[in-house]
Amino acid sequence: MLASLAAHPVVARAQDTGARPSVTPAAPSAAVGAITNLSTVSLMGTTALPSGDESGMPPRQQLFMGLTQPLGRIGEVKFTAIGKGYWQMRDAVASSSSAEGAIALRATGRVNGVRSWGAIAYGRAGALGALTSGSLAPTSPLIGLDGGHVDTTVSRRVDIGSVAHAESGILGSSHGFDMTLGLSVERATRTTTQTVSIQPVNETPLGPLYKQDPIVRTLRGVQRREIATGLASLGWRTGHTAWLTSLSAPVYSWISKDVLTPKPNVAPVIVSLAVAQPVTAWLSAVGSASTNPTSVGGTTLSDNGVVTRHGTMSPVFALGVSVARVPFRNRHGESTLNGILGFESRVIEALDSVIVMADSSVIRVVGDSSYRVLLMIDAPAAGYVEMMGDATAWTISNMSRGGDGRWRAELKLTVGAHRLAVRVDGGDWIAPPGLPLARNDFGNPVGLLVMEPRTKR
Amino acid sequence: MTCTSLALAVLINCTSATALPVGAASDAIPDSTPPAWSSAFDQTFVQPQPGRWDPSRFDSATAVGVKALLDSATVHGIPYGAVYNYALQGAANRRSGQDIIKKTRIYFIAMVDARAALGDYSTESELAAGADLIRAGMDGKALQGIRSARPSTGSAVTALMVAGDLIIKTIPVNQARDAVTALARASKSDEGLNAAQALVARNAQRGPGMARDALDRYVKSNAGGAQKNAPGKQVTRPPGPPDA
Numbered sequence: 009m010l011a012s013l014a015a016h017p018v019v020a021r022a023q024d025t026g027a028r029p030s031v032t033p034a035a036p037s038a039a040v041g042a043i044t045n046l047s048t049v050s051l052m053g054t055t056a057l058p059s060g061d062e063s064g065m066p067p068r069q070q071l072f073m074g075l076t077q078p079l080g081r082i083g084e085v086k087f088t089a090i091g092k093g094y095w096q097m098r099d100a101v102a103s104s105s106s107a108e109g110a111i112a113l114r115a116t117g118r119v120n121g122v123r124s125w126g127a128i129a130y131g132r133a134g135a136l137g138a139l140t141s142g143s144l145a146p147t148s149p150l151i152g153l154d155g156g157h158v159d160t161t162v163s164r165r166v167d168i169g170s171v172a173h174a175e176s177g178i179l180g181s182s183h184g185f186d187m188t189l190g191l192s193v194e195r196a197t198r199t200t201t202q203t204v205s206i207q208p209v210n211e212t213p214l215g216p217l218y219k220q221d222p223i224v225r226t227l228r229g230v231q232r233r234e235i236a237t238g239l240a241s242l243g244w245r246t247g248h249t250a251w252l253t254s255l256s257a258p259v260y261s262w263i264s265k266d267v268l269t270p271k272p273n274v275a276p277v278i279v280s281l282a283v284a285q286p287v288t289a290w291l292s293a294v295g296s297a298s299t300n301p302t303s304v305g306g307t308t309l310s311d312n313g314v315v316t317r318h319g320t321m322s323p324v325f326a327l328g329v330s331v332a333r334v335p336f337r338n339r340h341g342e343s344t345l346n347g348i349l350g351f352e353s354r355v356i357e358a359l360d361s362v363i364v365m366a367d368s369s370v371i372r373v374v375g376d377s378s379y380r381v382l383l384m385i386d387a388p389a390a391g392y393v394e395m396m397g398d399a400t401a402w403t404i405s406n407m408s409r410g411g412d413g414r415w416r417a418e419l420k421l422t423v424g425a426h427r428l429a430v431r432v433d434g435g436d437w438i439a440p441p442g443l444p445l446a447r448n449d450f451g452n453p454v455g456l457l458v459m460e461p462r463t464k465r
Numbered sequence: 466m467t468c469t470s471l472a473l474a475v476l477i478n479c480t481s482a483t484a485l486p487v488g489a490a491s492d493a494i495p496d497s498t499p500p501a502w503s504s505a506f507d508q509t510f511v512q513p514q515p516g517r518w519d520p521s522r523f524d525s526a527t528a529v530g531v532k533a534l535l536d537s538a539t540v541h542g543i544p545y546g547a548v549y550n551y552a553l554q555g556a557a558n559r560r561s562g563q564d565i566i567k568k569t570r571i572y573f574i575a576m577v578d579a580r581a582a583l584g585d586y587s588t589e590s591e592l593a594a595g596a597d598l599i600r601a602g603m604d605g606k607a608l609q610g611i612r613s614a615r616p617s618t619g620s621a622v623t624a625l626m627v628a629g630d631l632i633i634k635t636i637p638v639n640q641a642r643d644a645v646t647a648l649a650r651a652s653k654s655d656e657g658l659n660a661a662q663a664l665v666a667r668n669a670q671r672g673p674g675m676a677r678d679a680l681d682r683y684v685k686s687n688a689g690g691a692q693k694n695a696p697g698k699q700v701t702r703p704p705g706p707p708d709a
Contacts, residue, residue: 396557398550424590425622444630445634446626458623
């Protein structure tokens, strides 16, 4: 995911405070946009590998667009309008395309001699995912008597999100390094609507038949997150090459959602390094490495299965080409990096957010309780006893024989119902005697082991 | 194998229960020291596996389909773990990829219906049990009835699970619905439900009619009246204890 590339490597133009080219090679800025008071139009195409979600999905191609337009000044405060956009191409089965647009107003000036900035932004983002027969339907669709395919599922998903963002900070320069420190507050909301169509199949001796009209379900979920993030960056140049390293760390977040909607990620601490190398006056090659794919402020409301405070590291490496209206080299031949690198992209995760699959499962624990459970199977004549179930991710585990002829296995189970099956000497799988049976469509009976919340005991 | 000779004992050590972070099935449990009572056994500790996505459990085509289903389930509030475990169960039973995707999809839709019937505050286990009932032929209104029969702050998972078990043990859907609803309403405890389940399990070995009659008698004696739409209203024998 390239959001991180555009999020952190903010390299502002050296001429941000005046028409005279600054001797300072690069000036990092904040998340909303490059701190420049010139009119700029920028375009950047990138590809990232890996995609940042540990899914093994192919690299993602993305296109960033941005512009700045000075609006004027009141006293010592200059105002600039910022527009930015983002488009991610659909590139794989079950993936989705997404787009985003945002506008921002930024003010820059000096407070007691210290350069500072403040900005507000509002954006809308959308993702469209359509799971076609290529991903959901059986690889060999069944054929009914009427010759038509049956049991076809088409799932269509639309994500609509909004982002409101405010930030402020200070800038400074020393010994060829430009530094920023800032704080941002952001609210991000995502509403997801999905339509699932199921064509039931009536299995007959002559083959499958349409059973009835397709069942159509529309599901909707809402997630919202407010987050305060601290920002810091440091930029410098070596010759014409501009470098920028940045750090963003969540200070605090407030997350709300539908009861059963997955909890959005808590934005991780992100460290990134970006480099931009001018090729021609208008063209520049850019590269980036980041510890995580999420953007500053954590607008990406992805559905990570595990809620962790800072998340796990998921490095992203990206390469791209940037074209900007303002040349990367001025008439003196000095590099004047500007433009798109300063336009953060905020991505609303799409249906193929396999981040979910790359992490632990979501187990909703009532009361955050767990139990140690000792299963004992009385089968003294058995050579060996095996078990499998939810607790072992349906992998076969051997039970051990005790001195009294009983077979034992200790499990740590969370509150809730757990499916379980056992077998003796490699025979048929059976539900452990005494346990209620669960409906099982896969042939072998399974039992249900229910762990009640401790508060009820 | 003699199944009837097997006996299962489940020992629950409540004092050793530890807080478990949401989403961590096992490995995050800080208390790894075996409890004192378990040290007497030559036990095998079965390390539960977290529900981490493992595409190697399926063939490549099936993995794509299952992963897409899991995405849909997770994004829209259907418990990821339940759907994933269901797909794993199919793989463990060596079913074809087509069969796994098809049945997991049906299970996913049943959970959607169960969520609509049981409400947004339902737990994963309640949704899983509700999905079983829907696939067994029970409608959403019946699920709502069972849910509303339990205390609003309590879990309905036992009631739903017992209803599913009764249906599997040849109790008609309507009778199971009425019996479970009546028993759930009669007491805040799950003991009555569990006793009815055990009673039916014993009597089902003698035949479906015996199981239905036993359930009817038990409900009459413990829930204050006969169920609606239930057979066995002409029983002349006096109601007795569950094991009678």
